Amino acid sequence: xxxxxxxxxxxxxxxxxxxxxxxxxxxxxxxxxxxxxxxxxxxxxxxxxxxxxxxxxxxxxxxxxxxxxxxxxxxxxxxxxxxxxxxxxxxxxxxxxxxxxxxxxxxxxxxxxxxxxxxxxxxxxxxxxxxxxxxxxxxxxxxxxxxxxxxxxxxxxxxxxxxxxxxxxxxxxxxxxxxxxxxxxxxxxxxxxxxxxxxxxxxxxxxxxxxxxxxxxxxxxxxxxxxxxxxxxxxxxxxxxxxxxxxxxxxxxxxxxxxxxxxxxxxxxxxxxxxxxxxxxxxxxxxxxxxxxxxxxxxxxxxxxxxxxxxxxxxxxxxxxxxxxxxxxxxxxxxxxxxxxxxxxxxxxxxxxxxxxxxxxxxxxxxxxxxxxxxxxxxxxxxxxxxxxxxxxxxxxxxxxxxxxxxxxxxxxxxxxxxxxxx
Amino acid sequence: xxxxxxxxxxxxxxxxxxxxxxxxxxxxxxxxxxxxxxxxxxxxxxxxxxxxxxxxxxxxxxxxxxxxxxxxxxxxxxxxxxxxxxxxxxxxxxxxxxxxxxxxxxxxxxxxxxxxxxxxxxxxxxxxxxxxxxxxxxxxxxxxxxxxxxxxxxxxxxxxxxxxxxxxxxxxxxxxxxxxxxxxxxxxxxxxxxxxxxxxxxxxxxxxxxxxxxxxxxxxxxxxxxxxxxxxxxxxxxxxxxxxxxxxxxxxxxxxxxxxxxxxxxxxxxxxxxxxxxxxxxxxxxxxxxxxxxxxxxxxxxxxxxxxxxxxxxxxxxxxxxxxxxxxxxxxxxxxxxxxxxxxxxxxxxxxxxxxxxxxxxxxxxxxxxxxxxxxxxxxxxxxxxxxxxxxxxxxxx
Numbered sequence: 001x002x003x004x005x006x007x008x009x010x011x012x013x014x015x016x017x018x019x020x021x022x023x024x025x026x027x028x029x030x031x032x033x034x035x036x037x038x039x040x041x042x043x044x045x046x047x048x049x050x051x052x053x054x055x056x057x058x059x060x061x062x063x064x065x066x067x068x069x070x071x072x073x074x075x076x077x078x079x080x081x082x083x084x085x086x087x088x089x090x091x092x093x094x095x096x097x098x099x100x101x102x103x104x105x106x107x108x109x110x111x112x113x114x115x116x117x118x119x120x121x122x123x124x125x126x127x128x129x130x131x132x133x134x135x136x137x138x139x140x141x142x143x144x145x146x147x148x149x150x151x152x153x154x155x156x157x158x159x160x161x162x163x164x165x166x167x168x169x170x171x172x173x174x175x176x177x178x179x180x181x182x183x184x185x186x187x188x189x190x191x192x193x194x195x196x197x198x199x200x201x202x203x204x205x206x207x208x209x210x211x212x213x214x215x216x217x218x219x220x221x222x223x224x225x226x227x228x229x230x231x232x233x234x235x236x237x238x239x240x241x242x243x244x245x246x247x248x249x250x251x252x253x254x255x256x257x258x259x260x261x262x263x264x265x266x267x268x269x270x271x272x273x274x275x276x277x278x279x280x281x282x283x284x285x286x287x288x289x290x291x292x293x294x295x296x297x298x299x300x301x302x303x304x305x306x307x308x309x310x311x312x313x314x315x316x317x318x319x320x321x322x323x324x325x326x327x328x329x330x331x332x333x334x335x336x337x338x339x340x341x342x343x344x345x346x347x348x349x350x351x352x353x354x355x356x357x358x359x360x361x362x363x364x365x366x367x368x369x370x371x372x373x374x375x376x377x378x379x380x381x382x383x384x385x386x387x388x389x390x391x392x393x394x395x396x397x398x399x400x401x402x403x404x405x406x407x408x409x410x411x412x413x414x415x416x417x418x419x420x421x422x423x
Numbered sequence: 424x425x426x427x428x429x430x431x432x433x434x435x436x437x438x439x440x441x442x443x444x445x446x447x448x449x450x451x452x453x454x455x456x457x458x459x460x461x462x463x464x465x466x467x468x469x470x471x472x473x474x475x476x477x478x479x480x481x482x483x484x485x486x487x488x489x490x491x492x493x494x495x496x497x498x499x500x501x502x503x504x505x506x507x508x509x510x511x512x513x514x515x516x517x518x519x520x521x522x523x524x525x526x527x528x529x530x531x532x533x534x535x536x537x538x539x540x541x542x543x544x545x546x547x548x549x550x551x552x553x554x555x556x557x558x559x560x561x562x563x564x565x566x567x568x569x570x571x572x573x574x575x576x577x578x579x580x581x582x583x584x585x586x587x588x589x590x591x592x593x594x595x596x597x598x599x600x601x602x603x604x605x606x607x608x609x610x611x612x613x614x615x616x617x618x619x620x621x622x623x624x625x626x627x628x629x630x631x632x633x634x635x636x637x638x639x640x641x642x643x644x645x646x647x648x649x650x651x652x653x654x655x656x657x658x659x660x661x662x663x664x665x666x667x668x669x670x671x672x673x674x675x676x677x678x679x680x681x682x683x684x685x686x687x688x689x690x691x692x693x694x695x696x697x698x699x700x701x702x703x704x705x706x707x708x709x710x711x712x713x714x715x716x717x718x719x720x721x722x723x724x725x726x727x728x729x730x731x732x733x734x735x736x737x738x739x740x741x742x743x744x745x746x747x748x749x750x751x752x753x754x755x756x757x758x759x760x761x762x763x764x765x766x767x768x769x770x771x772x773x774x775x776x777x778x779x780x781x782x783x784x785x786x787x788x789x790x791x792x793x794x795x796x797x798x799x800x801x802x803x804x805x806x807x808x809x810x811x812x813x814x815x816x817x818x819x820x821x
Contacts, residue, residue, distance in 0.1 A: 045551055045555075046551045046552050046555065047555070048552050048555065049552065049555055049556055049559065050555055050559065103593070105529045105570075105571065105572040105593060106529070106593070107529050108630070108633065108634060108637075110554060113537065113541060114541070114544065116633075116637075117541045117544075117545070122545075123545060124542070124545075125538075125542050126538055126541040126542045126545065127538045128534050128537070128538060128629035128630065128632075128633065129629070131541075131629075131633050132468075132629060132632060132633055132636050135633055135636040135637045136636055136643075137639075138639040140637040141637065141638060141639055143637045144634060144635075144637040144638030144639075144809070145638070145809070147634060147637075148594075148595055148809055148810070149528060149529070149572075149593035149594050149595055149598070150593075150594035150595055150597055150598075150694075150809075150810055150811070153594060154694065154810055157694065158696065164692065164693075164694075165597055165600070165601055165604075165692040165693055165694040165811065165812075166594075166597075166694060167592060167594070167601055167605070168592065168593050168594040168597075168598070169590060169591060169592050169593060170527075170571075170572045170573045170591050170593050171573050171576075171589065171590055171591060172571060172573050172574075175573075178590055182590070182605070185609065185614055186608075188612075188614070189608060189609075189612040189614065190612075191608065206551070206554055206555050206558060207558055207562075210555070210558045210559055210562060211562065211566075211567040212567075213559075214559075214562060214564035214567070215564055215567065215568075272587075272588045272589070273586060273587075274523075274576075274577075274580045274585070274586035274587070274588070274589040275580065275586070276580040276581050276584050276585075276586050277581070278581070279490060279568050279574060279577055279578075279581065280568065288586070408573070409568065409571060409573070409574065409577065410571065410573045410574045410576060410577025410578075410580070410589070411577050411580050411581070411586070411589070412573060412576075412577070412589060
């Protein structure tokens with residue numbers, strides 16, 4: 001990578017978060033530090049015959065008939081509102097910078113397909129030719145607009161008045177972190193004084209659940225649901241799908257100070273390194289994860305000794321936690337065993353495309369409150385993972401710099417270095 | 424930022440479409456009348472199908488080929504061509520720090536499974552349990568990975584070893600425009616030295632045709648060139664394609680002895696509500712920022728005109744009001760490739776600049792006219808069928 005400029009310093013002046021634990025920072029922080037789980041039996045659709053019947057669905061927002069991109073959009077609205085209100089930047093509907101939105105890939109969903117199928121009048125055998133015939137005539141234009149990949153970003157940009165072409169992106173389960181990275185880069189380039197970075201995922205529908213289930217990625221410890229997500233435990237058996245959203249208002253420190261904004265934190269560094277080993281598995285030597293964390297530290301101008309807390313990807317799959325632990329041990333050496341590393345996913349599940357932003361928000365809250373949310377469900381330590389996972393109970397700690405890791409299918413690795421105060 | 428922007432070159436292109444693969448096939452094809460699309464395979468919709476490619480040449484492992492659906496194979500293949508053209512293929516040290524922004528849609532669905540489930544749902548009284556059962560038993564586990572948008576980038580990492588940075592933009596035509604814009608900005612600002620940018624599109628899919636038909640913008644037979652669809656209400660003819668370019672700072676390219684194919688001087692992007700006049704206003708705004716950089720002599724314009732109305736009509740009016748700039752719409756030859764369309768046209772501008780000559784006009788349009796002056800600068804426009812507007816300036820770098 002080319003030499004990057006660390007100036008201007010990028011501050012955070014607004015945060016918004018929504019998970020299965022609730023809407024907003026206050027509720028989420030209270031429940032996360034109390035060790036509550038947002039995982040429950042799926043009520044949105046029947047789960048008979050499925051191996052996994054639990055998830056962290058966001059049920060307190062009603063979308064009828066259910067549509068994943070619709071829920072994703074509604075959650076993105078709420079977290080963006082929260083973040084922009086806190087930052088006090090711009091005017092209503094006039095955010096003074098670009099928008100970067102991480103979303104789950106948008107597609108025509110089964111309810112859409114069924115509506116078009118019904119309109120086709122084909123009773124015996126339904127084919128795509130029938131659907132095409134029924135769709136011709138323009139009565140399903142709403143489905144087209146809803147199913148554009150750009151639709152959520154387009155809506156947010158109109159509602160909040162962000163500037164320029166909104167960027168809708170995916171790096172699978174690292175998407176939220178990539179959205180933040182793009183915002184940091186835009187501010188560092190001097191193109192803008194502020195950026196709105198949002199990540200949202202409302203994708204729990206039967207096909208999405210079954211897709212991950214068929215890859216054997218999900219926990220099947222359905223009963224009791226709140227005990228299923230067990231990052232770093234010896235008996236961990238997969239991740240738990242979840243929904244949520246996170247938003248950050250990024251701003252050059254200078255601009256934020258000049259307008260008297262409260263500084264909530266600093267994005268000190270971003271690191272990235274793709275893995276070319278396999279579509280779903282990490283390189284067995286851990287080099288991409290190690291390189292990713294080191295790139296982030298170098299970008300922040302810090303050394304491993306400066307890091308006080310790690311917010312890991314920590315999905316609870318046998319593979320991820322093993323490889324992430326290996327990477328952390330390689331970067332931080334002996335000291336790795338004493339750096340607190342706690343996985344929010346033990347409580348809120350894996351919010352997929354949103355996770356990178358949701359967890360960056362939680363890490364910034366940990367820095368603000370000088371308190372670390374726990375890794376719950378940690379009863380059977382894995383001897384192969386000799387890390388301080390902050391088991392089961394939140395803990396006060398002196399925190400200056402923290403790392404948040406996000407890794408995704410397709411060899412996507414992103415690490416963010418976050419701090420409470422500018423150094 | 425006070426530092427001057429770094430000059431950015433296009434040092435590699437990789438293109439495949441119905442015209443074939445590579446610069447020469449496209450140069451030949453664009454100088455001939457548009458080839459007829461396939462009007463039967465997806466009737467009543469004409470589709471520009473990909474010319475046959477030998478996958479083994481760019482994706483040597485059959486195992487890798489099997490893990491991909493066609494859209495990923497097309498893209499991984501085109502990316503390989505671009506790396507080869509830039510002279511960096513297999514250069515592990517360089518590829519490990521090469522950045523990548525891919526513009527992607529979603530992957531192919533299993534149409535037979537969808538159809539069987541819809542049929543079954545009718546008989547099962549739309550029972551949700553039936554949907555679960557069939558999805559559990561009928562979906563291939565690896566199909567998900569072939570559908571995931573960011574897995575084109577993932578496959579390029581695996582097959583070609585590009586691992587510096589990997590980001591995937593998803594936003595139809597906008598995604599391709601902003602992928603180029605952002606990597607150009609990163610290089611100009613010193614955040615990146617070399618980047619692979621592009622995407623792919625498989626048009627030979629009824630599930631995608633369905634998406635465009637719900638939007639009321641898929642042209643039905645008979646086929647007509649993009650300039651000549653207005654009387655029928657317009658319409659998009661989808662075209663399979665893969666297009667990647669290698670962007671590189673002049674300093675980095677010079678240091679490794681690489682020659683420029685062209686200079687990418689500027690990329691503008693926009694995303695306007697499509698009220699009447701909005702596309703026109705957007706194009707005018709972007710043109711205003713670029714026009715001081717162009718010399719009328721030696722300049723041409725390549726448009727990604729999609730055929731979708733009312734966007735195409737506004738763009739046509741805007742284009743024809745420009746003062747005497749030779750115009751070419753490539754969509755009649757290639758079809759509309761959505762995400763990679765803008766990158767493809769930047770690549771085709773690069774090919775033409777390499778010949779110092781614009782390709783032949785489609786005389787029947789009444790809009791395209793012959794250009795005799797040596798080609799020095801090309802404006803590339805892209806207007807999405809629903810959202811997204813872009814404009815690039817590509818120049819000869821000699």
